[in-house]
Amino acid sequence: MSGGATDPHPGERRPLGRRRLGLALLTVVALAGGGVAVTALATPEKPSPDPAGGEGLPPATAPVTRGDLTDSSQQDGTLGHLGERKINAGGPGGTLTWLAAPGSVVRRDERLYEVDGEAVRLMYGDEPMYRTLRTGDKGKDVRQLEENLAALGYTGFDVDEEYTAKTAAAVARWQKSHDLKQTGTLGPDRIAFAGSAVRVESGADSGTGSGGGDRIATGDRVTPGSPVLTVTGSEKVVSFKVPASQAGTAKTGTRVQVTLPDGTRLPGRVSAVGRTATAGEDPQDRTPKIDITVSFDDPARAKGVDRSPVTVELSGTTRRDVLSVPVNALLALPDGGFGVQVVEDGAARDVRVELGLFAQGRVEISGEGLRAGMKVGVPS
Template sequence: MDDVRDTGGKHAPDGNDPGGEPGRRDRGRRAGRGVGRPGRGRALVWAGVLLVAGVSAVGALGLGGGDADTGGADQGRSSQVVRVSRGTLTDQTEIDGQLGHGPQVPFQIRAEGTVTWLPESDATLRRGDAVLRVNDRPVVLLYGSLPMYRDLTLSGPADPADGSDGRPDDGADDGKGSEDGEGSDSGAEGSDGTGSEAAADTAGAGSQREAAVSGMDVRQFETNLSALGYSGFTVDDEYTALTADAVRRWQEDLGLPETGEVGIGDVVYAPGPVRIATTGVRVGADASGEPVSYTSTSRMVTVEAPAADTDWARRGTEVTVELPGGHTVQGEVARVGKEASAPEGPGGAEGGGEGGAAQTATVSVLITFADQQSLGRLESGPVTVRYVVGERKDVLTVPVSALVALAEGGHGLELVEGDSEGPGRFLPVRTGLFANGQVEVSGPGVREGMKVRIPK
C-alpha cells in the first residue's frame, strides 16, 4: 500500500497486481470519458439558457415588458401565461378642460341714465325679467337673435323721397296769405266744398308720408309679447295700433307710463334663459356700456386645445369627461373656435423665442351635455376630457409585454403548447394598433385562445 501511495499511480511493483499500472491506466481512460462528456453537456445547457434569457431581455428592453412571476422551472424565464383574445381596441387621448357655464357675453345696454338696481351673480333670468333698472325703469329680457336697434312705434320717419318731415300739413304758409287776404279767399272757396277736399287731400298725403314701422325686429318683439300672455294683435312684421294696445297693457303691469311705444333702451335680447355671470358696475354708476354679463344656464366644458391638434374636435364628436372624484359622463363637441390665441407668459404671446407663440397657440373647444343631471351638483372645476384617436373592432390582441423581438427582425410570440413549462417555439406576428397596454396582432397561425408566455 505504501508503494501505491508513493508512485501516485505512475508505477506498480507488479503488473499483475490489481493496483498495478495496466489497471490504473484503463480506469484512467474510463474516468476520462466519464468526466469529459458531462462537462461539455453542462456548457451547452448553459449556452441555451443564456440564449433564451437574451431573447427575452431584448424583447423586454425594446417593448417595455412588465414584471412577471419567476416561479417557472428555469430561472430567467417567466411562468406568466396569457391567452390571445378578440375584441375592440380603442386608443384614447386625454386633455385638460374646465367645467363651467361657458363663455361670458355682455348685454348691450342702450338705456341712458343711472343704474338703480342690479341682479345677483348666478341668478337665472327668463323672458320678461328685469336685467337691471335704469332711472328706476326696468330693462326687460326678451328672447331673440336680433338686437334692439330702434324704437318701435305706430309710425316711423318720413319718406325722404318727398322731402317732407312726415307731419301732416296744417294749412299754414309763410304768413303772406293773412296779409293780402288770400286766406279769406280760400275760406270763400271752401264754401263750395273745394277747400274741404283740398284739406282732405293734404291730410291724406301727410298720412301716406308717415311710414309704418315694420320688419323682422317687429315680428321678434311681437312673438315675445305674445309669449308673455298678451294678445289682441297678429304676430307679423308690422307694428299696428293693436300691437300698441297690447304694449300699453304690458307697460301697466311693469309700472311704466302707458305710451304704447317701446324705446330702444327698454329691452335687451338673448338666445334664451341666462345666468348672470358678473356685474361690471355698481348701483349709482352710469348705465351705458356693458354693465352686466351673462352665460348659459347649462353647464359645459371648455378645452383650450393645441391649434395644431384639433382634428378630433369636430361638431358632434362624442367624448368622455372625467369629473373630480373619478365619475365619468358623456359629452359632445358643440362648438370649435375659429381663432387661435397664444397664452401669456414664457413661450406665449409675451414670451420670447422664435415661433414660440405659434407653437403654443390654442383653440377653444366647447363640450356640452345632453344630461345635465349626470353632472351632479358640481358647478365648476377641472376635468379630464378623453377622445378617441383610433379604434379597431373584432381584432386579436395580447398585452404589449408579450411581444418578443426576433433575431431576424420584427416581433413574435412565445407559444405555450400543452402543459409544457419548457421553452416554446416563437411565432412571428404583425402588430397593429397599440392602446391601453394591449396590441393588435395578426399573422398565419395566430388564433383566439392560444396561450403565449410573457417574457421576463
Template sequence: MTEATGRRRRGRFLVGGAAVAVTAGAVTVAALGLGGGGSAAAPPPGGAPAAIAQVVRRTLTDSTTLTGRLDHGAAAPVVSRATGTVTWLPPVGGLVGRGEALLRADDRPVVLLYGTLPMYRTLAKDAEGPDVLQFERNLSALGYTGFAVDETYTKFTAAAVKHWQRDLGLPRTGRVAVDQVIYGPGRLRVAQHSVRLGASAAAQVLTCTGTGKVVTAEVQTAEAGWAVRGTRVRVVLADGRSVAGTVTGVGDEGSGGSGDSSGGGSGSQESGGSQGSQGGDTVRVTVSVADQRALRGARPGAVDIRYTAQRRENVLAVPVVALLALAEGGYGLEVVERAGGDGGDGTGPRTRIVPVRTGLFAEGLVEVSGRGIRAGTRVGMPE
C-alpha cells in the first residue's frame, strides 16, 4: 500500500488536457496549470505509481511559431529625373548592378550607382562634398582610375568621368548631370514596370526589391514584444529545412533582404526591402536570412518563424504529467523514496507527497523547486 505522508495524493492532470488517474470528480486547473490549485477525489489506495521519472537539471526553452511569407520583400519605387521618353526598361525579375542601366531615356542610359545620398545636383570640377565622395567611390569600384577618391571633384575626376561617359555612349562632358544617375543601396531586382515604353522618363518608372529573400509576418501588436531588431529566430521552410534568421525590421523601420542588396532603391531614397507597415492591430516584422545559399530552391510562399519566448537555464524539471493538483491549492510531486516489492508480497514502494513551486512550462516539462527536490529525485508518473 502506498504511504502518503503529509498530504494525500490528489488527481494527476495534463496541462491543457483532461484529468487522468482519478476515480471520481475532476481536477480544476487555473490558467493551464500556471496558477491556482485544483481538487479531485483521491485515487484508490494501495496502487503503486504506474511509472517513475527522475527530476533532471537542464535548460528549458519555450518556443513560439507563427506564419510568415518568404519572398523578396516589399518593392520600393525607382524615380527617374531624366528628360525625354522611356525607350527601354530592364525585364521584370531582372537584376541591375552598379553601373548598369535602370532605364534608357531618349536611348541614353540612366545608371544605377550605390549610395544613400540622392543625386541632387550636377557634379563638375571644383564641386566638394559627401556626394562627390560617394560618386568617386562608385567610379573607382567600376574600375576607373587616375583620381583621388575624396570629397573634391578635380580635373582628374573629370577626365575619368569622360572615359566612363564614352563607355556608356554618352556625350563626353566630364560633368555628371542629375538625370544620369540613380542611387540605390545595392544590386536591385526589378519587381514591376510602372510606365510603358514611350512614357515620359521623368516619373516613377519601376519598382524594385533587393536580390536577397526575406521573410515577413504580420504580428498582433500586443504579441510583438519579442520582435526587436537583432532578435534571432529560426525559419522553417516548406520542405522542412530550418535556417537561421534575424529580425531586421519592425513596423515602420526600414529593412531589407540579405545577399547582394539590402533592399530596393529609388531616386528619392526610400527604404528598400520590406518597408514594414503598421496598421490596425498588427505590425509587420521582417526577418533576414544571412545564408542566402540555404534558400536556394525555396519558392516564395508560407514559412514558419520560430522564436524563443522564454528560456530558463540550469533548472530542475519533471514531465508535466508528474504534477499533482493538491486539494489545498498548488501542486506537488509524488516522491518515490524506495522501490518496494512487486505488490504480491504485501509491500509496495514508499512514497510521499512533496509540495513544489512551478516555473516555466515548455517541451512537455515543467520547472519545479521545493524542499528535497534535486536532480535524480524519482517521482511517480501516470501510465
C-alpha cells in the first residue's frame, strides 16, 4: 500500500487498519475543539481482491462532493419571556379592584391595575415613579414622563429634565382624556414605569398562606410598595444553558434556527450571554453553565405555550466551496496522518489528505489529484 511502510508479510495484501481509525478521529476532533460527535467505526469486511491483482476494493463507496460545509451544534432550550419583575403599588393604598389578566400584554398608557376604582397606567422608562411630579421639579423621571407624553401626542413643551408650566399643561390634557381631575401634577398613584410593554405573568405572590405562595387578587388590600403584579417582557424569547467551557460557541449576535414544538423553524440570534457561570440543577451534572438568551427575528411568529421545549441550532464556522467526504471514509495511514481510498477503473489506491472542518457527518479534505465526483471507499 502507499505510505512507504514495509509489509511484514510479503505476498499478503492487508487492508488498512480501520480499527485504529475511531480513536484517531476522536483525537483529531478533540484537537479541533470538539463540537462534532464521531461514532467509532466497526472493522469492515475484508474487500474482495481485484481480479487484475491490484488493491482490494472497498465494500462500498461514496462520492467526493464540493460545496459549503458548516459546523453547528444543537441545544435544548425553553420558550418563554424575558425579565421577570414585580410591579409595586403606588399611592396611599386601598382595595385592589381590577388586575390585568395573566397572559395579557399591557402597552404604554394602558391599565395595569386599579385601586379603589382608580387606574394605574403603564409608561415606559427605567426610572421608578417614586414621587408626585409638579412644576419646578427636575430629574430623569421628569424626562421620562415628558418622553411618554410626547409619544402619546401631548406636546407643547421641551423634552428635558425640567417640569415646567408647559409640562403641567400637557399633563392636564392627559388627565382630561382619562376623565381625571386636571391638576397638572402626576404621581405613582396614576402611573408606573417599565422599560417597555409588559406581559402579565400573574398577580404577585402575596406572601400569605401556608408557606407563602398565594397570589394577590381583586378584593385584597394593598399598601404603598407592596407587590401587585408579576410581569415579563412582552416578546417571546428562548433560553438555554451551555457549559462555561463552550461559551464561545454562543456569542452575542450568533445566528440560530429555533425549532418550535409544532416543527416550525424560525431564525433568530443570540441576544444576551450571561456573565456568571452557575452549577446546573441536575445533581448528576454540576458542570458550571452560562445562561444564553435568543431573540427571534420576527417574534410575532413564535407561537407556543410558555416553557415549551424547543431545539436551538447554533451556526458555527462555514467553509465555502470545499471538497468533503463522509467521516467514515477516512483511513489511518500506517506512517501517520490520514488518507482516503480512491476507487477508479476497477482499482483502489490510497491518497493522503489534509483534514479541515468536521461538520454534518462530513470532513473537509484536500490533497493531490482529488476532485468532486471521485468515489472513495467507505465501510459497508
